[in-house]
Amino acid sequence: MKRYSVAVLAPKGYEETERGKDLIYFASKEHDVDLIFVDGELSLDKIIEECTNVKSIITQGVYKYITELAKNLDSLKLIQTPSAGTDWLEKSKLYELGVSVSNNGGGNAVAVAEHAIALMFSVYRKLDLQISNVKSGNYQDFAVPDLMDDIKFTKNPSSTYTPGSWNRKEYHTLVGKKIGIIGLGRIGSRVAKRLFGWECELIYHDVATFPDSYIKETNAKQVSLDELLSTSDIVTLHVPLEKTTKHMISTDELKMMKSNAILINTSRGSVVDEQALIEALNQKIIFGAGLDVTEVEPIEMDNPLLHLENVILTPHFATRAYESEINIASFAVKNASKVARGDKPDSVVPPV
Known part of the structure; x- marks a missing residue:
């Protein structure tokens, strides 16, 4: 059986992380695909050397040299990102080089x-003010006496909540x-x-x-x-x-x-x-x-x-859920494997 290689451009040791192991697991399900983990902090020449003849690269980080890398890899056809956003990639320039960019296919x-x-x-x-007031001891700032039984007002200092403790129109x-x-x-x-x-x-x-x-x-x-x-x-x-x-x-x-x-x-x-x-x-x-x-x-x-x-x-954390992580890893490997075999990728982002 012919085997195909997919490069994973990631921090050193990524294959030992949970996300790295997810990629390895889904690659094993493809049966004919080998992952090559490449340290994204290596010199460009070294990365080019390690990615020779690779058609697909899965990125696990933001690497500003991707366009330059693509210029030096005639075999490259796909940059597969784990995110929905691809604004850090020069998609129009990559398109001119014959390289598509795919996002995570809705995994998150x-x-x-x-x-x-x-x-x-x-x-x-x-909700944030309700939670912070209760935790700081200002329970009464959000309590409505005529709607609650046996409310006890504490001696805690009132909060700094300026719009008022209970403005029902808000x-x-x-x-x-x-x-x-x-x-x-x-x-x-x-x-x-x-x-x-x-x-x-x-x-x-x-x-x-x-x-x-x-x-x-x-x-x-x-x-x-x-x-x-x-x-x-x-x-x-x-x-x-x-x-x-x-x-x-x-x-x-x-x-x-x-x-x-x-x-x-x-x-x-x-x-x-x-x-x-x-x-x-x-x-x-x-x-x-x-x-x-x-x-x-x-x-x-x-x-x-x-x-x-x-x-x-919130700290750009909307995507963070275990289910998202699994969906993203599965899609990335499947899509990159398709291209490695010579097929067209899914979830291609327009080169704008």
């Missing part, structure tokens, strides 16, 4: 969709809310399918076209971007970061939104003009935001977003 789509919904719920119910359910989904791909469509069961009204905007059957399954109605921004209670972003999407949400777009609307971003930080968002939140142009991503990561400690009580931040 469920986890990110669930995280986006969790951010919606958390902003709507100020707490909401998702039922009946209009959710505007920008990007109805693998993640956005899963957000829609789940929120339909939560009795939400669903609209979307996307530059891509989808089959009628695909749209029907989401129960979402297509609208213009302006209509989505101006009528949605929640705007949630599910687009890749490309030249066409950088700062697609900025001052003008935020001003279109309702004053009680919230913005959710689990895609990439630079899809949103962060300074414009900070100004919009401070000026109460919109009510709040739930962000898993920021323009600079890790977020700098002097970033005003950290001190806004109408903002919930």
Whole structure:
């Protein structure tokens, strides 16, 4: 039986890690594929030497020399990433070299969709403030005496929660809310399918076209971007970061939104003009935001977003779930193996 090689460009010793062992396991299921683990910190010449005659490379890190590597590997046909985002790769230049770029095939789509919904719920119910107040001993700051039996007020100092302990107009359910989904791909469509069961009204905007059957399954109605921004209670972003999407949400777009609307971003930080968002939140142009991503990561400690009580931040962790890890490893090996055998890859990202 002929055997095929797939390179894994990763930190030294990656094959001994849990993720590395996942790749090895799924390669064993292919029966005719061998993985070559290549230290991504080696010199370019050494990496070229170790990847000679390889058609597929699975990346496990961000390596800025990929285009130069591709120029020196005539055999190379695929760069397979473990992420949904591929903005760090020069896809148009790679395409000119005959090299495709594939993302993770939706391996983390469920986890990110669930995280986006969790951010919606958390902003709507100020979940972070509820938790931090209870843990700091300020239980009464969120208690409502006429709705609770035998509440005992403590001598703990009150919290610094400025909007007030119980402003009922700032707490909401998702039922009946209009959710505007920008990007109805693998993640956005899963957000829609789940929120339909939560009795939400669903609209979307996307530059891509989808089959009628695909749209029907989401129960979402297509609208213009302006209509989505101006009528949605929640705007949630599910687009890749490309030249066409950088700062697609900025001052003008935020001003279109309702004053009680919230913005959710689990895609990439630079899809949103962060300074414009900070100004919009401070000026109460919109009510709040739930962000898993920021323009600079890790977020700098002097970033005003950290001190806004109408903002919930998580550390670019939406994808993190065991199921995502397994899905991503399985897809990466299967897709890279297809190309190694001479077949076309799946989940190719357009070279823009």
